[in-house]
Amino acid sequence: xxxxxxxxxxxxxxxxxxxxxxxxxxxxxxxxxxxxxxxxxxxxxxxxxxxxxxxxxxxxxxxxxxxxxxxxxxxxxxxxxxxxxxxxxxxxxxxxxxxxxxxxxxxxxxxxxxxxxxxxxxxxxxxxxxxxxxxxxxxxxxxxxxxxxxxxxxxxxxxxxxxxxxxxxxxxxxxxxxxxxxxxxxxxxxxxxxxxxxxxxxxxxxxxxxxxxxxxxxxxxxxxxxxxxxxxxxxxxxxxxxxxxxxxxxxxxxxxxxxxxxxxxxxxxxxxxxxxxxxxxxxxxxxxxxxxxxxxxxxxxxxxxxxxxxxxxxxxxxxxxxxxxxxxxxxxxxxxxxxxxxxxxxxxxxxxxxxxxxxxxxxxxxxxxxxxxxxxxxxxxxxxxxxxxxxxxxxxxxxxxxxxxxxxxxxxxxxxxxxxxxxxxxxxxxx
Amino acid sequence: xxxxxxxxxxxxxxxxxxxxxxxxxxxxxxxxxxxxxxxxxxxxxxxxxxxxxxxxxxxxxxxxxxxxxxxxxxxxxxxxxxxxxxxxxxxxxxxxxxxxxxxxxxxxxxxxxxxxxxxxxxxxxxxxxxxxxxxxxxxxxxxxxxxxxxxxxxxxxxxxxxxxxxxxxx
Numbered sequence: 001x002x003x004x005x006x007x008x009x010x011x012x013x014x015x016x017x018x019x020x021x022x023x024x025x026x027x028x029x030x031x032x033x034x035x036x037x038x039x040x041x042x043x044x045x046x047x048x049x050x051x052x053x054x055x056x057x058x059x060x061x062x063x064x065x066x067x068x069x070x071x072x073x074x075x076x077x078x079x080x081x082x083x084x085x086x087x088x089x090x091x092x093x094x095x096x097x098x099x100x101x102x103x104x105x106x107x108x109x110x111x112x113x114x115x116x117x118x119x120x121x122x123x124x125x126x127x128x129x130x131x132x133x134x135x136x137x138x139x140x141x142x143x144x145x146x147x148x149x150x151x152x153x154x155x156x157x158x159x160x161x162x163x164x165x166x167x168x169x170x171x172x173x174x175x176x177x178x179x180x181x182x183x184x185x186x187x188x189x190x191x192x193x194x195x196x197x198x199x200x201x202x203x204x205x206x207x208x209x210x211x212x213x214x215x216x217x218x219x220x221x222x223x224x225x226x227x228x229x230x231x232x233x234x235x236x237x238x239x240x241x242x243x244x245x246x247x248x249x250x251x252x253x254x255x256x257x258x259x260x261x262x263x264x265x266x267x268x269x270x271x272x273x274x275x276x277x278x279x280x281x282x283x284x285x286x287x288x289x290x291x292x293x294x295x296x297x298x299x300x301x302x303x304x305x306x307x308x309x310x311x312x313x314x315x316x317x318x319x320x321x322x323x324x325x326x327x328x329x330x331x332x333x334x335x336x337x338x339x340x341x342x343x344x345x346x347x348x349x350x351x352x353x354x355x356x357x358x359x360x361x362x363x364x365x366x367x368x369x370x371x372x373x374x375x376x377x378x379x380x381x382x383x384x385x386x387x388x389x390x391x392x393x394x395x396x397x398x399x400x401x402x403x404x405x406x407x408x409x410x411x412x413x414x415x416x417x418x419x420x421x422x423x424x425x426x427x428x429x430x431x
Numbered sequence: 432x433x434x435x436x437x438x439x440x441x442x443x444x445x446x447x448x449x450x451x452x453x454x455x456x457x458x459x460x461x462x463x464x465x466x467x468x469x470x471x472x473x474x475x476x477x478x479x480x481x482x483x484x485x486x487x488x489x490x491x492x493x494x495x496x497x498x499x500x501x502x503x504x505x506x507x508x509x510x511x512x513x514x515x516x517x518x519x520x521x522x523x524x525x526x527x528x529x530x531x532x533x534x535x536x537x538x539x540x541x542x543x544x545x546x547x548x549x550x551x552x553x554x555x556x557x558x559x560x561x562x563x564x565x566x567x568x569x570x571x572x573x574x575x576x577x578x579x580x581x582x583x584x585x586x587x588x589x590x591x592x593x594x595x596x597x598x599x600x601x
Contacts, residue, residue, distance in 0.1 A: 010528055013487040017520075020491050024498045031568060033498050035513025038564070039521040039557040041595065046553055087542045089532070104537035110545050143549050145528055 003053055003140065003149035011047070011146040014040045047146035054142070055082040056111070060092070060134045060155035069164040069257075072101055072122040075133065079119075081111035089139040090119070095131045098123050125161040127248065128256060128302055132156050162298040163253070163260040170412055171269060174232035175353050176326030182231025182270040190228030197225045233274070233287045233324045234266040236297075237354075239333035239340050240279035243306045245364035255332045255359050256301050258407045262330055263297045274322060275300055278333075278343055280309025284322045312339045315346040329354035332407075334361060335385060348395060356392060357411065358385060360402040435543055436533050443530055446522040447474040450493050453516050454500040463503075466496040478527040481534060486527040490520055510568070514561040518554050525550060 021037030061076040075092060092105040103121030111117060125131060134155035139148045177184050185194045198211050201221035214222040236259045243252035263273045267289060274287035275297050285300050315323070323329075329347060331354050333340045347354055362378040382401065389399050400410035451471035454463050470493045477485030497516060501509075529546055532538060 009483065010524070013483060013490075014524070017487065017490050017494070017524075020494055024494055028498045028502050030498065030501055031508055031510060032501055032513035032516070033494060035510050035561055035564070036494060036497070036517040036520060038514065038561055039517040039553060040524075042557045042560055043521060043525075043553050045595070046549075046556065087545050089536060091536075106536040107539070108532055108536040108542050109539040110541045144525070144553070 003138070003151040005147055006150050007147055008145055010144075011044070014044055014146065018044070043144050044146060047142075047144045050142040052083070052142065053149060054085050054088070054140050056080060056085060056088075057082070058090075058136065058138070058153055060136060060153070060157075062133055062157050062159065065157060066160045066162065067125070068162045069126060069128055070124055071161075072124050073133065073159055075105070075121050075123060077107075077119045077121075077136070078116065079111065080116040081113060084113045085109075085111040086140060086142045088141070091137040091139075092121070092133075093135045093137060094123060094133070097127055097129070098125055098131065098133075125159075127253065128161050128163045130302065131159045131161060133159050160299070160302060163257045163301055165264045166257070166261045166406070166408070168261060168265040168408065168412070171265070172328075172355070172411065172414065174234065174271070174328035176328075177230035177232045178326070179228060180231045180272075182229050184230040184232065186228035186230050188228055189225040192226040192229040194227040194229070195224065196227045198222050199225055231269075231289070232266075232271045233327035234262070234271050235274045235276060235287065235323060235327045235329045236262055237276045237278055237329055237331045237333075237343070238301075238304065239331070239335075239337070240277050240304060240306050241337035241339055242334055244334065244336065244361040246366070249364045251334045251359045251361055251364055252304065252306060254364060254402075254407050255334075256304050258332050258357060258359070259330075260298060260301055261408060263301075264294060267291075267294050273297065274327075276318065276322065277304060278313060278340065279307055280311040280313060280339070281307075282313040282318055284318065286322045287324065287327070312342055315343055315350070323352075327352065330357060331355070332357045332359065334359045335388060336361070341388075344392065348392075348397070354397065355411070355414075356389070356397060356399045357407060358389070358399065358401045359407050363402060363405055435538060435540070439526065439530055439533060439543070443478055443523070443526040446519055446526055447471060447478070447489075449519045450474065450489070450516070450523050453493070453512075453519075454496045457500045457504045457506055460503070463496060463500055466492065466499075470496060474523060474527075478530050481531050483527060483531070486524060490524060493520065510561065510565045514558065517561075518557060521553065521557075522550065 018037050018040055021033045021040075024033040025031065057080045059076075059078040061078070063074050063076075065073075067073055077090060077092065079090065087108055087110050089106065089108045094100065094105055101122045101124045103119070105121050105123075107119050109117065109119075123133070134157045136153040136155065138151045138153065141148045173184065177186075179186075179190075185192070189196050198214055199222065201210065201215075201223050205223045209223040211222045211224045238255055238259050240252065243250045245251055245253075259275065263275070266273045270289060272287035272289045273293060274285055276282055276284040277300070283300075285296055288296065329352050331340075331344065331347070333356070335341075335358055344354075344356070360378070360381060362374070362381055365377075367374050385401060392399055398414060400408075400414065403410055448471070451467050451474065454467055470489050473485050473489035473492060477483065477487075477489060493516075525546075
């Protein structure tokens, strides 16, 4: 790209002083002011007379382009000088949210003809989103800084920053499972990997299941039995009706991080995970399993935002393939919009098993001047929520209220107990 | 990087000190001392905060103070003083701009050498131009017998001024 020559602000300052010197010299009828501005005049002339345009090639390489919040993106800026480069400033313009964690995104250097250099810096993003990187500005200062060569380069590359996925220390088993490959073991024998026992061969058993060592010892055919494998459907219902806080710290981001952690955890345990954005109008991703599903969900969570709407979405409108019967639903909400109550009652009426994760705005709102005020606000919020959630408690719905920075901390305690569901409903529905 | 910053800060501090203290060589009148302090303060705050306008203001004020001092004390013409003050002013203005780079950029060591080279080149050219101008000024009154030469030189000077002005506006 051809470089353009522009006057810098310094140019105008020098010129002003030049005029001031001439005026003082004329008014005072002395030569000294004229001699004082002589070096400035020479500098101005020098900047006009050095006109050689530098030639170079520039490359920008970013790796990796898909990261999680807080991970580092390494930026390689490679420059190959064709002609000798006078002091040159190279600036990688970062998005407002980005933080240069290591190195500098603005470098000033000189190069001899044919020389090449690579500059590295690392960028982190504290918040999820899609960010454009690779916008470069070059400024070459031949001689003084008064009339530099300027150029803008667009090596735009889209960087996906996924919400931070925190590992969950415990596993909350769902109440209903269905026959498929997975980590849950059924009490009945069938296809699977978990050893159940050895029994005499009966007609119809597969030959590959014959346990030869026992068969030879007993002089009769024996076969190996395995426990049947099962998995579950997990649906994450994310309330996007309201978001409180600043762009840097808000309830929606906390909810999204919690959703990402849950999705990654259950997908790791070979369950099928789906996502529903509940924001007046529902959008969803049907349940699926495996790594592609994780990235599908993270991509959807990446663009999660609150959209103002007067509509109240009806759970009945969500197709059964998205909200399958027997699915374990994690409802992540702030409970600040009354429309979520409608959805919760709808889910209860349809007999869905769900866990309510209530995100507290107290952890993202700016802290009050006095510690006591903050505590009082948090207590009031908890009391109000307690009243609103009393009915759900009575119906046996597990409710987790955020007490610390980690919204899932309350869930860990429930998970570690193992038996979250009422005793009568704990048994697996095996086949 | 820290060494570069310290070195440039020392260079800039020295330029500021020299630039503001020039008028005190001729008089220590209270008003002049006040102006000197103001000039130094403006320059210092300008390069510390990275606001170039303050440094330029200090340059303008310094010009005024020095001219005022020379007029008040009725010193005989001293072109070397003007030239040395001009070079100090250039060092101050240029140095404050370079110092801003150190604040925001990672500066390679070779850049400082290149900057110093440019400064020395402009200083050398300024000295040459100053000497040429001084010779012209000293010899101009002695050209009595060639009366038209002074007029011609004035026309040439005016043309040069117009040419420079046009060049700067490009």
